[in-house]
Amino acid sequence: MGLFSSVVMGLASTGPAYSLAATLGILVVGVGLQAPIVTMLAFVPMLLIAYAYRELNASNADCGTTFTWATRAFGPRTGWMGGWGLIVANVVVMVNLGEIAAAYAFRLVGRDDLAESRLWVTVAAIVWIALLTAICYVGIEFSAAVQRWLLCLEVLMLFLFAVAALVKVYVSPPPTAIHVSASWFNPFEVPSLTALTSGVLAGVFIYWGWDTAFSVNEETVDSRRVPGRAAVMSTVLLLVMYGLVSTSAQAFAGVGTSGIGLGNPGNSDDVLSGLGEAVFGSSDTGLLLSRLLILMVMISALASAETTILPLARTVLSMAVHKAVPARFARIHRRFLTPTWGTVGMGAASIALLVLMTSFSRNVLADSIDSVGLAIAFQYGLTGFACVWYHRRVLTRSVKDLVFKGVLPGLGGLIMLSLFLYATFVVYANPGYGTTAVDLPLIGPTGGVTVVGLGALLIGVVLLPVVTRGHATALKLQRSLLPRNLPPQSACEVTSRYLPADNGSGVGGDWFDVIPLSGTRVGLVVGDVLGHGLRAAATMGRLRTGLRVLARLDLAPDEVLTRLDDLAEQTAHEREAAHGRGPVRPRAERAMEVTCLYAVYDPVSGHCSLARAGDILPVVVDPATGAADCPQLPPGPPLGVGGLPYQSADLRLTPGSLIALFTDGLLQAAASHDAGTALLGRLLADRRRPLKELCDQAVAALLPGPVDEDATLLLARTRMLDRAQFAQWELPADPAAVASVRTGTGKQLDDWGLDDLAFTTELIVSELVTNAIRYVGGPIEVRLIRDRTLICEVCDRGHTSPNLRHAASDDEGGRGLFIIAQMTHRWGTRYTPTGKIIWTEQTLPPSHGP
Incomplete structure (x- = not known):
């Protein structure tokens, strides 16, 4: 008309x-x-x-x-x-x-x-x-x-x-x-x-x-x-x-x-x-x-x-x-x-x-x-x-x-x-x-x-x-599945905003997460499950939980998305089987489309490794110039759909860099995706403003009114660990090096005022270095990090993960990891392109802060 x-x-x-x-x-x-x-x-x-x-x-x-x-x-x-x-x-x-x-x-x-x-x-x-x-x-x-x-x-x-x-x-x-x-x-x-x-x-x-x-x-x-x-x-x-x-x-x-x-x-x-x-x-x-x-x-x-x-x-x-x-x-x-x-x-x-x-x-x-x-x-x-x-x-x-x-x-x-x-x-x-x-x-x-x-x-x-019961139930479920308070991180300062869709079916499947990882690293996540209501919220909760578990295994971002893709496919297959829809359809037809961006930032090296599933990209703002960049990550299919393998990309971020992870819902009011991304970069360019104010300003400008789709924004301002917070040594594959690294560890703990942890830390270091020399060879790298916990990392060129076991009474070895597990708060293994790192964390004495 x-x-x-x-x-x-x-x-x-x-x-x-x-x-x-x-x-x-x-x-x-x-x-x-x-x-x-x-x-x-x-x-x-x-x-x-x-x-x-x-x-x-x-x-x-x-x-x-x-x-x-x-x-x-x-x-x-x-x-x-x-x-x-x-x-x-x-x-x-x-x-x-x-x-x-x-x-x-x-x-x-x-x-x-x-x-x-x-x-x-x-x-x-x-x-x-x-x-x-x-x-x-x-x-x-x-x-x-x-x-x-x-x-x-x-x-x-x-x-x-x-x-x-x-x-x-x-x-x-x-x-x-x-x-x-x-x-x-x-x-x-x-x-x-x-x-x-x-x-x-x-x-x-x-x-x-x-x-x-x-x-x-x-x-x-x-x-x-x-x-x-x-x-x-x-x-x-x-x-x-x-x-x-x-x-x-x-x-x-x-x-x-x-x-x-x-x-x-x-x-x-x-x-x-x-x-x-x-x-x-x-x-x-x-x-x-x-x-x-x-x-x-x-x-x-x-x-x-x-x-x-x-x-x-x-x-x-x-x-x-x-x-x-x-x-x-x-x-x-x-x-x-x-x-x-x-x-x-x-x-x-x-x-x-x-x-x-x-x-x-x-x-x-x-x-x-x-x-x-x-x-x-x-x-x-x-x-x-x-x-x-x-x-x-x-x-x-x-x-x-x-x-x-x-x-x-x-x-x-x-x-x-x-x-x-x-x-x-x-x-x-x-x-x-x-x-x-x-x-x-x-x-x-x-x-x-x-x-x-x-x-x-x-x-x-x-x-x-x-x-309104359906909307209230979906919103309550969604809120309960999202992190209520983001814990403080040494690697970066973080803040977030989540805006649920305002329609009667309520919220959808957007989520964000900040995951503490070993070695003071941090995992940053945003994701989006297509659709609204209880089904999307429940799927989001399952995938978020799965991603947290995979991330805590210290897997690389591309490996995390690969295994999360299997979980998404399994979810879709179980749902279809429960409804009795006859013959199993092709994978792409039965999947619920899920996009996800996962980044891991290391404050020691300043490196950030990212991988994406679907059409989702971050915005990175340079702290010196305020210039915004949208790095082009290797493409990856949405989770559960299948297709090309996922790939990780590495970025070097200077201290104070601002990285923004967001779902497409944040740009829904913009004339186009590129225009919305450019506007977001300009809004985040003022590096002197507090992070929460920048987040509020971006949401208010990009979404001046209520929204049709869920919108999520996660901002992280990177930090580098102070050189006085960590020490590292490179050792040859020589048994004599064990004594020298024990001495260096004791001296470093004395400088940090952590004499109470000297005995257990020296024992941990000597056990891990001895195993590396015996089973792998050199070179070996040892690193101590004083953060909210005392972290000890031993890196070698091997790719086999040690297993914790109970040694028999007549065994001559096999008790080292068991002893380490008893003396530490947490321990684990993560792999690098050149080998692996075995890490431990010890709780600091109450009188010592981070």
């Missing part, structure tokens, strides 16, 4: 002729001669909220509108209530529209007796709702074509009515006529604040519906801009139309309580049908025009009903996609490309509510119609606040952003909130207001409009735990 069709949808959804016919009399009864200005005052919050819709749609075009935007701004619980408010308002008004169309259809053919029959009106309303549901089901293009013709006829008839009424007022005025006065447009002459509030809320109802242009944005050309322009144009056109018709009708009929007077209670629910013949006359042409006016009111009700089904079905579609309602409501018809369950289901719900409320009480049905204003004010107010909170990080970017993304939507939200609270607890709560009253426990008699309106919204609160 283009701009014209979008404007037509917005105007038709409000049902101008129907809205005026049903509301103008109520306005006059409440505010008297100030009815025209009240209809114009209601335009102000509508325009402000229209700007909120425009800005939110430009940032995130989604047919779920309030539901989607409130979810992104405030979370799934608030979003659900926004969507529920829209559902309540639309379903209730569908019932009223069906009844109005049925009654006018009978009056059009001269069967006023049937128009007064509850049974026949209900039957005809069911037929109308079913017919309109079928039209909407056929497709948006057909619906838009129908609306264009209906709206043109409707606007033409309203214009003719307004002009004819004003001409008669000043040419041949009826007894009820009064000339237009400036006092009609003075809001301070409204009798009371209560009258003004109820009048503005009724005015809000007659403007309601322009947001249909946003609900069908996925079928609109340039969906980010056209709906916003259409909404603003629709509200302005409605202002002109309502101001003209309300003024002319009041000037012609007056505000009397008898005859054709707008204050006549008998005409309050339908003022246009009684005015038609009086304005157009009793001639053949006049009778034809009066009949056409009745036809237009009926067509207006039908058009409004049709355009109510469209946004309602698409809101439910969006809620189903985000897992807030059953997934079947997200099904799309292959031919018509319309939401099957959403369209048919909402039509059926409207019919069911019509039958239920009609059979129960006509008075309850009347009060439920008045209560629609509460749901409208709630939904629109929430959207205004969502716009401000959604764009809170960019409000200071420019005056334009501050005004259109902050000030105007915020004012609209405050006005709607004030209307909602005052109407709910002051105006509508009065037992004398409306047609029913309910005696509530602990509260007493309360107006039926408040009971019905607030009760319908509270039903959404009751359903809230059920519909």
Whole structure:
């Protein structure tokens, strides 16, 4: 749809002729001669909220509108209530529209007796709702074509009515006529604040519906801009139309309580049908025009009903996609490309509510119609606040952003909130207001409009735990699987941010990790499991645990990813076997795509070894120049898919280098991956700022609003160990070298003030060096590192790993490693390109820090 069709949808959804016919009399009864200005005052919050819709749609075009935007701004619980408010308002008004169309259809053919029959009106309303549901089901293009013709006829008839009424007022005025006065447009002459509030809320109802242009944005050309322009144009056109018709009708009929007077209670629910013949006359042409006016009111009700089904079905579609309602409501018809369950289901719900409320009480049905204003004010107010909170990080970017993304939507939200609270607890709560009253426990008699309106919204609160349980469970699982606090590391300073997806299915499979390794090295990890919800979170937890285990075995990054790839394949195979899907499919077809980047940094040498699975790369910022680089690592397939072998790449990092590991979700708002990476590099260039501030700044700039996908950022600022923190010796394969290294070890521990560890450390060194000389040969390297523990490393050229065993009583050897294991906190072996390193860690005495 283009701009014209979008404007037509917005105007038709409000049902101008129907809205005026049903509301103008109520306005006059409440505010008297100030009815025209009240209809114009209601335009102000509508325009402000229209700007909120425009800005939110430009940032995130989604047919779920309030539901989607409130979810992104405030979370799934608030979003659900926004969507529920829209559902309540639309379903209730569908019932009223069906009844109005049925009654006018009978009056059009001269069967006023049937128009007064509850049974026949209900039957005809069911037929109308079913017919309109079928039209909407056929497709948006057909619906838009129908609306264009209906709206043109409707606007033409309203214009003719307004002009004819004003001409008669000043040419041949009826007894009820009064000339237009400036006092009609003075809001301070409204009798009371209560009258003004109820009048503005009724005015809000007659403007309601322009947001249909946003609900069908996925079928609109340039969906980010056209709906916003259409909404603003629709509200302005409605202002002109309502101001003209309300003024002319009041000037012609007056505000009397008898005859054709707008204050006549008998005409309050339908003022246009009684005015038609009086304005157009009793001639053949006049009778034809009066009949056409009745036809237009009926067509207006039908058009409004049709355009109510469209946004309602698409809101439910969006809620189903985000897992807030059953997934079947997200099904799309292959031919018509319309939401099957959403369209048919909402039509059926409207019919069911019509039958239920009609059979129960006509008075309850009347009060439920008045209560629609509460749901409208709630939904629109929430959207205004969502716009401000959604764009809170960019409000200071420019005056334009501050005004259109902050000030105007915020004012609209405050006005709607004030209307909602005052109407709910002051105006509508009065037992004398409306047609029913309910005696509530602990509260007493309360107006039926408040009971019905607030009760319908509270039903959404009751359903809230059920519909958000999946999101809460997935988020709780995800949070429990991620590291809560990153432990301090000697190798680098680290900080991280994780932003879960804001949709109803909740978080996905992003993770990060910082893994302490032997020799003061550290492992840095980010990964992403494709998808959302419990399945992705559970898969992430399994892979994260597997990677930690493999990393603690001191495997190289490429070897870690190779074995993690086997684990991912095994997970996919077990899942498929559990579901009984027949023959085993090829590996790439059954895998859940997983990307992962694993880096190991050594603060002694300054080397960083990295390997990747999938399209994921780091950003490295030079500490001296602030220049950012994205090193091109050897490509590797996603985990579980199979393909090329993984390869490691080595980087030399100067002290203070900043390395950023992140998932693709961090760049989702950028124009492209390269543009997002370049922006991240610029944001991290200020090496003087604290790491946490840099992390917050990067997230705020790259993701100014809520996110569709999980986003993870892990920052590490590298350090080098001070030369005074370690000592190393190179030894020949000579047994005499054992004594010299024992002496050097004792002296070094004395310099560090660790005399208490001298005996055990010398024993460890002599045992490991002796074994290296006996079983491998030279050269041999010994290194002592004083960090949070005392680390001893012996490197040789062998590739066989020693095994710990219990020596028999008659064995002459085999007790060395057993003794070492008893005297150390941890020990292990890691392999290098030229051999292996056997390392041990001893706990420092309490009086010694790192």
